[in-house]
Amino acid sequence: MQTQQRIVVVGGGVAGIEIATSLARRRRDWPGAASVTLIDSDVAHVWKPMLHTIAAGTRDISQQQTTYLAQARQAGFSYQPGELCGVDRGRREVVLAEIRSADGRVLVPARRASYDALVVAVGSQANDFRTPGVASHCFKIDSRVQADAFNHELRIRVLQSFAHGEPLSIAIVGGGATGVELAAELVQLVDVAEGYGARGLAANIQIHLIEAGPRLLPAFPRDISVATSVRLQSLGVRVMLGTQVKAANAEGLVLDSGVLPAALRVWAAGVKAPSFLAEMDGLETNHNNQLLVLPTLQTTLDPAIYAVGDCAALTLPGGERPLPPTAQVAHQQAQYLVRNLRRHLSGEKIPDFAYRDFGALVSLADYDAFGSLGKFGIFKGGTIRGRLAQFSHIMLYRSHQARIHGFWRGGLLWLVDRLNARLRAPIRLD
Known part of the structure; x- marks a missing residue:
């Protein structure tokens, strides 16, 4: 038996x-x-x-x-x-x-x-490379719990900024996909909040995106890196390239050029x-x-x-x-x-794993999206932008849902999300 x-x-x-x-x-x-x-x-x-x-x-x-x-x-x-x-x-x-x-x-x-x-x-x-102060003074968003903890503090700081008219500086370290996408989502948060009555909030909030290398998204083609940087700056994000973070403290980040004051600090660099x-x-x-x-x-x-x-x-x-x-x-x-x-x-010999590079996608909230098409397919090596890239980014998540919930259940979850988008506020207001 x-x-x-x-x-x-x-x-x-x-x-x-x-x-x-x-x-x-x-x-x-x-x-x-x-x-x-x-x-x-x-x-x-x-x-x-x-x-x-x-x-x-x-x-x-x-x-x-x-x-x-x-x-x-x-x-x-x-x-x-x-x-x-x-x-x-x-x-x-x-x-x-x-x-x-x-x-x-x-x-x-x-x-x-x-x-x-x-x-x-x-x-x-995220890899803080043993940078002094990062573990004590920077948020990370590598897990569900960490992301929710940052959001809790973010909502408190945004409310204080609006209520008192005080500036709020947010610094994100790491110009990979996580840092880039977080910066864009924060811009969208502020835009939507203003639509709900937080007039003047955008003028009080400054978002800094800090990258040690010469360009954002180093794993993407250079044209996508440049276009992403330009688009983020057009949204009001301050992109700081070639900038090393020496340390973090309760007031901000210590850079080569001096101290960057930041009430909220997110470490999204390294893996x-x-x-x-x-x-x-x-x-x-x-x-x-x-x-x-x-x-x-x-x-x-x-x-x-x-x-x-x-x-x-x-x-x-x-x-x-x-x-x-x-x-x-x-x-x-x-x-x-x-x-x-x-x-x-069962004791059988199994084949080696074969990887296919289908490219990569990065989404700048509802503002834009970019994608490289990888090394397979008819359009290999090409790039896409805009609605097609945004739809492709959405489909990655929906495909994941279908794999863990099944096709029909995953489809119902997509429908529920679409209904909630129509019926509920697009940002957390609690």
């Missing part, structure tokens, strides 16, 4: 929730079946490329999040709250740290969970995986704490452990550097594992 195979997925981001959902729906087709467990320290999933809209308050977090318990019931996997802090490879167990409330009470005790196949999909976070991965029972990692994986996405030292998405470092044959930490890569790796994990557990 064949025993049930235990599949544990740690991390409920783009890759993790797609893997757990799809494997659970297919498990009845497996010899001996399989149990699928998703472990995450949070209680709900939000599509990571949308976090900047949650942070700005141009989308309501309650409408865009998917609670893990509800998804587990709908798809057929098990959900356990927990934070990965280690792995016992000899016993094939993940070690989970306790979860505490804000006041220090233990909500979930430390414990262990057994696996036959472990998928590590814990994502990434690294969680530091605990560097201590995962001897597994190999790089300088960014990413787990080194083979072309089968198995870690180099343990074939029972896979790593996908931002926390994995995979350099394809002929490549000079690992694949970028993007939602596109995470999705493709998730689908690869969904197709091949059953074969691995």
